[in-house]
Amino acid sequence: MPLWAGCDVGSTTGKAVILDESGVLAGVIVESTLDPEITAKKALGDARAAIEGPAGDEEFERLVGTGYGRLQIPFADENISEITCHALGAHHLDPEIRTLVDIGGQDLKAIALNDDGTVMEFAMNDKCAAGTGRFFESMARTFQLSLEQFSDLSLTSTRPVSITAQCSVFAESEVVSLVAKKQAPADIAAGAQLAVVRRVISMARRVGIRPAFTISGGCAKNRGLMKLIEQRLKLKVARLDFDPQLLGALGAALLARRKSA
Amino acid sequence: MSGAAISKDSVYLHWAARNWLRILRLGVNPGPARLLKIRKRYPWVSGFLKVNKLMARLMGERRGAYRQATGFVINRLIDALAIIVRDIHRRRDRLIWHEDLVPPEILHAMGLMPFMVEMLGIVLPMVDCALGESYLDEAENAGLPADTCTLPRMSLGLALRDHFPPPLAIVSSNSPCDGGMSSYAFMQKLSGAPTFRLDLPYRFKDDQAVDYYTNELEKMIAFLEERTPGRLDEEHLREICNERNRAMELELTLWDMLRHRPAPLGSDVVFLAHMLFFGLFPGKPQATRLYTGLIDYAKQSLREGGGIPDEKYRVLLWNPATLIFPEIFSWAESEFGATMIMEMLTFNRHPLIDTSSRRNMLRDLARIMMQGPMSQHTRGPVEYFFDDLFFIHEHYSTDMIWMAGHVGCKNTQALLGMMREKCRQRQIPLLTIDYDLGDSRVVTAEGIKEQVRMFMDTVMR
Numbered sequence: 001m002p003l004w005a006g007c008d009v010g011s012t013t014g015k016a017v018i019l020d021e022s023g024v025l026a027g028v029i030v031e032s033t034l035d036p037e038i039t040a041k042k043a044l045g046d047a048r049a050a051i052e053g054p055a056g057d058e059e060f061e062r063l064v065g066t067g068y069g070r071l072q073i074p075f076a077d078e079n080i081s082e083i084t085c086h087a088l089g090a091h092h093l094d095p096e097i098r099t100l101v102d103i104g105g106q107d108l109k110a111i112a113l114n115d116d117g118t119v120m121e122f123a124m125n126d127k128c129a130a131g132t133g134r135f136f137e138s139m140a141r142t143f144q145l146s147l148e149q150f151s152d153l154s155l156t157s158t159r160p161v162s163i164t165a166q167c168s169v170f171a172e173s174e175v176v177s178l179v180a181k182k183q184a185p186a187d188i189a190a191g192a193q194l195a196v197v198r199r200v201i202s203m204a205r206r207v208g209i210r211p212a213f214t215i216s217g218g219c220a221k222n223r224g225l226m227k228l229i230e231q232r233l234k235l236k237v238a239r240l241d242f243d244p245q246l247l248g249a250l251g252a253a254l255l256a257r258r259k260s261a
Numbered sequence: 262m263s264g265a266a267i268s269k270d271s272v273y274l275h276w277a278a279r280n281w282l283r284i285l286r287l288g289v290n291p292g293p294a295r296l297l298k299i300r301k302r303y304p305w306v307s308g309f310l311k312v313n314k315l316m317a318r319l320m321g322e323r324r325g326a327y328r329q330a331t332g333f334v335i336n337r338l339i340d341a342l343a344i345i346v347r348d349i350h351r352r353r354d355r356l357i358w359h360e361d362l363v364p365p366e367i368l369h370a371m372g373l374m375p376f377m378v379e380m381l382g383i384v385l386p387m388v389d390c391a392l393g394e395s396y397l398d399e400a401e402n403a404g405l406p407a408d409t410c411t412l413p414r415m416s417l418g419l420a421l422r423d424h425f426p427p428p429l430a431i432v433s434s435n436s437p438c439d440g441g442m443s444s445y446a447f448m449q450k451l452s453g454a455p456t457f458r459l460d461l462p463y464r465f466k467d468d469q470a471v472d473y474y475t476n477e478l479e480k481m482i483a484f485l486e487e488r489t490p491g492r493l494d495e496e497h498l499r500e501i502c503n504e505r506n507r508a509m510e511l512e513l514t515l516w517d518m519l520r521h522r523p524a525p526l527g528s529d530v531v532f533l534a535h536m537l538f539f540g541l542f543p544g545k546p547q548a549t550r551l552y553t554g555l556i557d558y559a560k561q562s563l564r565e566g567g568g569i570p571d572e573k574y575r576v577l578l579w580n581p582a583t584l585i586f587p588e589i590f591s592w593a594e595s596e597f598g599a600t601m602i603m604e605m606l607t608f609n610r611h612p613l614i615d616t617s618s619r620r621n622m623l624r625d626l627a628r629i630m631m632q633g634p635m636s637q638h639t640r641g642p643v644e645y646f647f648d649d650l651f652f653i654h655e656h657y658s659t660d661m662i663w664m665a666g667h668v669g670c671k672n673t674q675a676l677l678g679m680m681r682e683k684c685r686q687r688q689i690p691l692l693t694i695d696y697d698l699g700d701s702r703v704v705t706a707e708g709i710k711e712q713v714r715m716f717m718d719t720v721m722r
Contacts, residue, residue, distance in 0.1 A: 083719045117717040121681065121691060206693075208681060 002061040004260060006252025007040045007048070008082060009069030012105030012133060014039035015249040016047040018060075019257055026050040027246045032105075034070025040076075043249075062256040066248050068106075077256070083111055083122050085251030086216050091117025092254055093240040093247075098210040100198055102248070104221035105133040108199060112207040123206035131199025133219050138172050139192045141186060147222065150189055154224035171195060173258065190224070197228045204233075212233030212238045219245035273320060276332030277313040279296035280339050285311060291347055296593045299346060303424055305381055307394045312339050315388050319529055321591025327563035327568035330526055331591075333558065334533045336552050341541050342384070348374055349426045355490060356426055357447070360433040360441065362636050363459060364626045366505065366544050367482060368432075370498035371491035376426060377540055380446070382415035382699060386584040390701035393500075396422065397700055405444065410669035411699035413444035420448045427491045428452055429623055432481055434459035437635035437673055452676060463641055465631040474627040475620070495619045501544030502614040502622050508538055509613060511552035518559045519602055520657055523567030524575070525559040526602045532582060535607040539633075555625040573598035574721070577659040579605050579650055580666070580673050584698050586706035590712075598719050606634045608649060639672040647683060654689060661690040661721065663713070667698045692716040 001020055006115045008015040010032060014072050017027040028046040032039045040255055044063075054122045065076035066085040073079065082102070090097045091113060091232055109124040125131065140150035154160075161183050171192065178188045197221075204213070213235055221244065242250065287296050300306050313661040316335040320328055349356070358591060359368060361379045368375040385393035389499050392721075396418025399408050403421050407416055419425055434443040442458075449456040459477045462470045482493050486699050512535070518525055534555055540550040562568050576593065578601050593599040610632045614625040632638060638646045662684060666677065677693060684691040694712050697703035 079719045081715060083715060084722065085717075118722075120685070122715070123693070123717060124715070206677070208678070208685075 001058060001061040002151060002260070003058045004062045004253050004256040005044060005063045006085065006249040006254070006256060007044055007063065007073060007076065008067040008085065008246075008248035008252060009036045009039050009043075009065065009066050009073065009109075010015075010067045010105050010248075012083075012137075013245070014043040014067075014069075015042035015246050016040075017246055017249040017253040018047050018051060019253045021064075021257075024223075024242075024250070024253075027243060027249065029243075029245055030062065031215065032069075036072035039069065040073045043077065050067065053201050060256075062260045064252040064256040064259075066252040078259070080255055081208040081251060082248045083109060083124075085118055085248045085255065087111050087113050087119050087251065088117050088254055089242075089247035089249075090216060090240065092250065093242050094212060094214070094238055096212040097170055097238060099204060099207065099213045099215050101204050101213075101215050103132060103196075103200065103217040103225075104211030105218065108132050108203050111205045112210070120203075121207045122164045124204055125203060128255050130178060131203065133197060133217065135171065135192075136219060136225075138169075139189070141174055142175050143178070143189065151193075152220040154193045155188035157184070157186040159187050160190035160194050161187045161193040163188075163191045190228075193224050193228050196225060198233055200229060201232055209233065209235070211235060212240040214240060214244075216240075216247040218245045269317075272332055273313075273317060276316060276329075276336055279332075279336050280312050280316070283336070283339050284369065285341050287343055293352055295350060296346075299349060301495060303346075303349070303426070305392065305419070305424060305620075308385055308388045309342055309346075310338060311388045315587070316375060318588040319387040321588060321592055322474045322595045323568065323591060325565045326558045327526055327530075327565075330530050330555055330558035333554055334530050334537075334551070337537060337547070338384075338533055340461070340547070342539050345376070345380075345541075349376075350683070353426060354429070356428055357456070357485070357489065358428040358431045358452070360436075360445065361540055362434050362436045362461075362630060362633070363432045363481075364478070364543075364630050365540070366407045366498065366501050366626055367478065367493070367623075368485075368491070369544060370495075371485060371489075372497075372502050373429075373485065373489060373491040373618075375541075376428065378420075379412055380540065381419055382412045383584060385415070385532075386411075386699040386701075390585050390699075393418075393699050394702065396424075400444075400447075403447070405440075405447065406672065408666070408671075409440035409443070410438060411697055412424060413438075413441045413668075414669075415699050417444040417447050420451050428454045430454050430642075432459070432460055432485070433457075434630075434636075435640075436461050437639040438670070440669065443671070455488050457485070459630075461631060461636060465636075465641060466645075468633065471624055471627055473551075474631055475624045478623050478627055489493075493674065494621075498619070499616045499620055502616045502625075503542040503544075504546060506613045506616075508548040508552050509611060511539065511549065511556060515552060515556055515559060516603075516608075518556070518563070521563060521567070522575070522658065523569050523572035524600045524602055525562035526568050527567060527594060528578065528592045528604050528607060529582070529587065529640060530555065532607045534606055535609070536689040563575070565642040569594050569598060569600050571598055572600050574661065575599070575657065575659045576601045577603055577650075577654050577657065577662045579662055579664050580670065581606055581698055583665055583694070583696055583709055585696065585701040586709050589709065592710065593713070596714075599717075602659055603653050604637050605649075606637060608653055609633050610637070610649075639670070641674070643676065643679065646673075647680075650680075651683070651687065654687075661692065664691060664693045666695050667696075668695065668699060668703060680692050690720050692720070
């Protein structure tokens with residue numbers, strides 16, 4: 001049974017998806033190491049292990065690497081930008097998707113899709129951590145909460161405070177000051193979420209927001225963030241029937257399968 | 262072959278030697294002692310010693326006549342700059358600071374020495390980013406907002422450090438942007454020189470506007486005649502306009518040759534030529550000789566099969582070129598087989614000048630200024646901006662548009678959304694490059710490359 005794999009080596013996590021002709025067999029997420037090659041091996045190894053039965057021992061027909069570490073996966077047959085892969089992954093799951101924002105660990109990308117899932121236009125911010133997963137990590141650390149707890153905390157806010165700093169380092173200082181001023185933690189957490197929402201919407205507007213609109217990347221699991229984006233955009237964010245953090249790896253695996261055909 | 266391996270070939274060495282000779286001639290005129298004084302007074306002069314490095318970067322992996330043309334235009338650039346350095350002292354009693362959107366033809370015809378204030382803000386980042394960046398900080402520390410366009414900011418920094426030769430008078434305009442206008446208010450105060458500002462009307466494509474702007478030029482002439490030894494010599498102006506017309510016809514011929522696929526030359530060569538012809542020496546015989554030479558190289562390049570024989574893409578670069586990364590042109594050629602055919606600062610709707618009377622000459626110079634790059638694109642109705650953009654796209658059969666999204670250009674930043682919509686309607690792939698015109702600390706050359714690679718890898722794949 002032929003298998004195809006996609007491996008997305010990001011700044012904070014490595015992701016792998018394995019496909020056969022019928023669909024997704026496995027998808028895993030591992031912590032990134034300093035060496036993208038090791039991260040890729042670990043992600044692919046874990047994905048293989050997750051496949052039940054003899055199929056897990058099959059060689060890959062084709063492997064496509066993506067993500068910022070894609071150039072350091074020497075055993076990949078090809079490497080393709082994560083923008084292309086996220087777009088294709090989203091299109092595969094919902095062909096109506098026309099705008100996608102990928103909130104990654106260290107960058108933020110807005111992608112406009114053509115009808116066939118190819119990229120029409122994109123905009124990205126990879127120069128600062130504002131509006132990325134790093135920002136949330138930093139905020140959650142300030143509150144000594146996990147990311148999920150931080151997200152849930154923000155959902156209980158009744159009056160979000162305004163976080164004015166764009167830079168995540170300054171924002172962390174601002175949050176510490178707000179805590180010292182006895183502002184309600186839930187309102188501060190919601191304020192931090194809103195700061196990211198503003199960045200996400202601003203980035204999305206650079207490519208033009210056309211429905212259907214969706215979010216990918218680990219931050220798409222942040223329920224508080226998703227709720228605020230919908231409120232601000234007055235638009236339903238399409239929920240894909242797949243782990244949004246694996247979208248890039250899925251797109252890479254789909255490209256591997258397509259190129260073998 | 263890598264760029265490093267090819268950069269010291271015989272073509273490079275030939276033009277590098279000629280550039281050095283031109284620089285060394287400054288030791289004869291104005292002479293070594295005077296030159297040392299000039300060098301001490303104006304430290305940016307030392308930047309010209311790096312011109313051969315700039316030439317190597319622009320030449321990249323180019324070959325044949327295209328490589329020769331690159332060397333030729335850089336040699337003409339260093340010649341033009343050397344003339345300015347020489348005349349800073351020799352003609353200091355006639356030196357006028359002028360903005361790049363003021364017609365230098367008139368100043369030449371008045372026997373004055375035009376000193377284009379923005380020239381160094383264009384040349385220094387191209388030669389070496391670090392040369393200009395300290396001037397940016399100087400202007401910022403003096404109170405010019407940090408988000409002002411780096412071109413007027415760098416010019417003001419030079420003026421603040423007293424690195425411009427003192428002017429008898431200043432002539433500027435209300436174009437192309439608020440940043441430019443505010444920098445001239447500073448410069449007027451700093452220099453104490455009398456200043457005249459041309460007022461470009463908002464809508465400038467009808468006869469009433471042309472009349473209005475012609476009258477503005479008349480007022481500028483009267484202002485200069487009252488405050489400087491300059492006098493408008495109508496016959497001299499006619500000679501300048503006739504010579505300009507000759508160069509203009511040659512430039513149009515060259516532009517026409519660029520429509521050929523593959524193109525004979527890339528637009529950096531054409532841009533630099535245009536800057537010399539239009540900004541520094543319009544109506545001078547050296548401009549005409551420059552275009553004659555470039556046309557010869559372009560013809561030879563076509564006989565060789567084009568500048569990039571395996572040209573895959575044709576690119577239209579819009580907005581001011583990436584001065585901090587001038588080799589984007591040769592880099593795009595070797596990396597993607599993409600020839601950048603034309604860009605905004607070069608393409609100019611300049612009519613041939615009617616030299617039958619003083620009034621007619623001034624009317625056509627008014628038209629040229631009003632409908633020229635920047636005036637046409639960064640003020641006035643938005644249609645002027647898009648009409649040129651899409652005309653050039655079709656005329657030169659480009660495959661994509663790269664919008665140099667200079668963060669300091671608020672006028673064009675405000676148009677990005679509209680530009681995206683219009684490009685989508687026409688199904689033209691659009692890349693917006695985030696960068697700053699003259700400050701590599703905002704986005705580095707590598708950062709620009711990464712944006713282009715992403716675009717080529719995803720949208721154009």
